[in-house]
Amino acid sequence: MRAVIRRHGALVVDHMAAPVPAAGQVLCKTLVCGICGSDLHALDHYDHMIDMTAQMGGFSHMKKGADTVFGHEFCCEVLESGPGTDGRFKPGTRVVSTPGLITPDGFEAVGYSSRIPGGFAETMLLSEMLMLEVPNGLSSEHAALTEPLAVGEHAVIKAGVEADHALMVVGCGPVGLAVIACLKARGLGPIVACDYSPERRAAAQAMGADQVIDPAQSSPHDSWAALGVPGSRAEGVVAAAQGKSVRRPLIFECVGAPGVVQALASAAPAGTRILVAGVCMETDRIEPLVLITKEIELRYVLGYTAEEFAASLRNLAEGVTGYAGVITSVVSLDETPQAFTQLQTDKSQIKILVAPGK
Ligand SMILES: [Zn+2]
Incomplete structure (x- = not known):
């Protein structure tokens, strides 16, 4: 063959x-x-x-x-x-x-x-x-997306997303787009998505991202305030005392290149949870004091369960995503x-x- x-x-x-x-x-x-x-x-x-x-x-x-x-x-x-x-x-x-x-x-x-x-x-x-x-009617091309979609399904489940999270997806390749599709299928948001590629930003928008950003033009981190995330711990304390609702920042890192996790930790608000779904294949460097001071939470994930895989096939077949x-x-x-x-x-x-x- x-x-x-x-x-x-x-x-x-x-x-x-x-x-x-x-x-x-x-x-x-x-x-x-x-x-x-x-x-x-x-x-x-x-x-x-x-x-x-x-x-x-x-x-x-x-x-x-x-x-x-x-x-x-x-x-x-x-x-x-x-x-x-x-x-x-x-x-x-x-x-x-x-x-x-x-x-x-x-x-x-x-x-x-x-x-x-x-x-x-x-x-x-x-x-x-x-x-x-493959359930009746689903094309072979779309059925072949079961695996990459399951990666997004797993990342979203492992991220522990709740209604008061402000969501950012960094990198709109197949993994980032799967995350956006799975978040939207659950009615979660708002989602800020960023990627240098105009085609990938357009795909993110088509999949339901609420705001797409070209990082060459502006920092995605400028969006946090508009999403209701306090700019500092002091601001958070004041907002809470005033009875204002605040959102917690959660970033999906879907790039997988050296330096990305550290760059996100440096620029993100204190208390950010970073779900690392990108697969970096090289040795990477972290400056622990930045993550310690800001209490940045890192979660690394890989793959999916058999149940998540089956759910992805169903979601594709039923047009949920x-x-x-x-x-x-x-x-x-x-x-x-x-x-x-x-x-x-x-x-x-x-x-x-x-x-x-x-
Ligand atoms: Zn794969």
Whole structure:
């Protein structure tokens, strides 16, 4: 079969052996698979990711120097159920799954393994017990957004958002937009969103952000007062004494680059909670005294639960979120290496889907 393979630090389109289902696994045809920011990171920071995962006892089976096929945001069509399955998914059924494969040796991260292909290939293996049928009528492209939307769902739940929070989303890539979509689906707000890219700001607005800011033009932190957040502790004490309602600042960091957390902590009001959903792959520096003095609260999150994943599929199928607007193009396997480069350099692109059959 054909696949986009990470080989010696670059992506190549080549042939490889099609996978064979083991016990409990189902062979599927990959219909579409989204390119994730983590795929861009994994291409460039491959060895570092392996070292860090090993240090943390993770279950990624990427091997240094070995071929790896990325892709974990997929929608597939069932081809053939393997041994030890109950055949509950008939051939032709469209499915999604959390990107984990149960193997005789344990759990394998789909899209971060040198032993099984991820979604940038013509076929892949899924575990029958983790598969969910795409509800009637939802397009394969939109179903492939289940995974990135679940990341937003998880971030919003972990942030512990309450009605008196003033919300800011920093970075309107696929993660930031998923957060906005999930906040809006819950009727939460107001939301201030900021991004340097006009296309990403427009997408944020389409997803329901109440105010969008170009950080090149003005600081998003100028918005706090208008959102009802006191500028200082003293101001907060006075406002409370006067019986005024005040809001608590909560920022979703959806950039994932060195220096962003510290810059936010420095500029945000005292008492801000920062939910870090961006995935920074490099060593970062924090000036603790700034965070201590301002009692900045940091929360780091990753991934989602099976329940959050299933809820995201339902929300997409029932039109609860406007997240489908995140898709900016659909490319073939041959066009995929170029799409990676484009996502790294051209921020007018947001979510590019790979359709191996295209
Ligand atoms: Zn992802």
